[in-house]
Amino acid sequence: MNRVFSRVRNLDVYPKVNEDFYSRTLSGGVITLASSIAMLFLVFSELELYLKTVTETKLVVDTSRGAKLKINFDITFPAVSCTLLSLDAIDISGEQHLDIKHTVMKNRIDARGNLIQMRYDRIGTPKIGKPIQKHGGEIERNETYCGSCYGAELSVAECCNSCEEVRDAYRRRGWGLMNPDLIDQCKREGFVQRIKAEEGEGCTMYGSLEVNKVAGNFHFVKSFHLENMHLPHESKAFGEDSYNISHKINKLSFGDYYPGIVNPLDGVHWFQKTPNGMYQYFIKVVPTVYTPLRGSVIRSNQFSVTEHYKGPEIGQRTAPGVFFFYDLSGIEVNFTETHTSFLHLLTNICAIVGGIFTVAGIVDSFIYHGQKALKKKREIGKLG
Known part of the structure; x- marks a missing residue:
């Protein structure tokens, strides 16, 4: 067992140096502090990107x-x-x-844009007077009402029992509705009076x-x-x-x-x-x-x-x-x-830590050896 542990120990690529041989410098402390702050900043930035939702676009x-x-x-x-x-x-x-x-609503509004009435688009006014049958006379007892379409019928059996249905029949024919006062259904529903009552108003349709x-x-x-x-x-x-x-x-x-x-x-x-x-x-x-x-x-x-x-x-x-x-x-x-994957986060964090650690080590080594060389020249009097 000891032989196995010994072989594993020989695989260590991070050999430890005795603390007695360490040489700590002021410049090394400053570089360590600066690199630690930069490392923390980049790690938190990467965490923020990981938690943020990213929208990908494809055509x-x-x-x-x-x-x-x-x-x-x-x-x-x-x-x-x-x-x-x-x-x-x-x-x-x-x-x-x-x-x-x-599925359409209309809001009556006044000249200033204030709401007057909210309603579905229906005539909706009570009928007045007795309806006139299609054949010209008034509706009789037990007789089903069938209003005239005033020449816009597509068939003899077609009935127009409201002003709206007369308008629809005319629209299908491509005709214009000349005078609603001459249409029995429109007259009974007070259609023209309604138009005059809304004169000067506006409308919001939604x-x-x-x-x-x-x-x-x-x-x-x-x-x-x-x-x-x-x-x-x-x-x-x-x-x-x-x-x-x-x-x-x-x-x-x-x-x-x-x-x-x-x-x-x-x-x-x-x-x-x-x-x-x-x-x-x-x-x-x-x-x-x-x-x-x-x-x-x-x-x-x-x-x-x-x-x-x-x-x-x-x-x-x-x-x-x-x-x-x-x-x-x-x-x-x-x-x-989408979210950044967790493995991608780990890879980026390792890259940040390893990269900053390596760069900081290079800078520290350059400063340390530079200071050492200057000190030696000063000792032998070669530094001017």
Whole structure:
């Protein structure tokens, strides 16, 4: 056993020197103190980097199929009343949603921006008077009500039982709603009175919509707006010859929030100088996947944007409204949160300790031998 211990002892590459042979110097003490402070500083810096989360970025081709695109919005129109404001969405696949009310809220605001009323976008006013049947007479006992669509029916059996349904039928046909006072459903619901009651008000529309993950656009326009020859008459029917599309984008995002996301349109203001113009935002949506260190993967989007205002042209009626045209990038950005590995931390700490120890030893040796050489020259009188 002693022979084994002796052989192990012979492997020691750190032979110990008797303390009687040590020579401690002031310069060595200063170098030791300075190197110890530097060593502690670098070790704590490395520990801080180890505890900090690092986000790695990688670009890949977007291979998702059949996904949906979620659009979150919160936009204020200080000069358009809630009843006149609507949201439409159209994509290149041909799918369109006109006057969207699902998952959308509207806040009526006064000229100073103060909240008047919060409500879902529904007519919601009590019916007044007796409804007129599609065949022209009043509804009789035990007879199911079927209101007229005033020529906009797609089939003989189609019924329009509310002002909203009449407007939708006209919109499908591409017609303008000339005078709501002549529409029984609108008259019973007090639709024109409601528009007049909201005169001078503004509206904040917020919510979200889910669309196909293809290029398209969504736009905020007057409820009755359609690109046809009836539009000017229609505007005059409501006492409006101009349409002010001044707006403030409180929030606009494509998908869910993830740490570090920047939405370039949040807080953007635009004030209209000429009436009946079209303000356009051209958006490039970049699919983004964020993988946190803990928790589920977040699939979202970031985007870049350019803006353009198209004013009314002489002899033509420019479609007034705020339009958001979006297109999708074929490149996906992946953000992944990671930690420095523990083995990497140990390697760096060993490198710090060993490196500083070695450099300090070289400096100490240089100073020691330099002082020794100077002392010898001084003793023999060769130092001038």
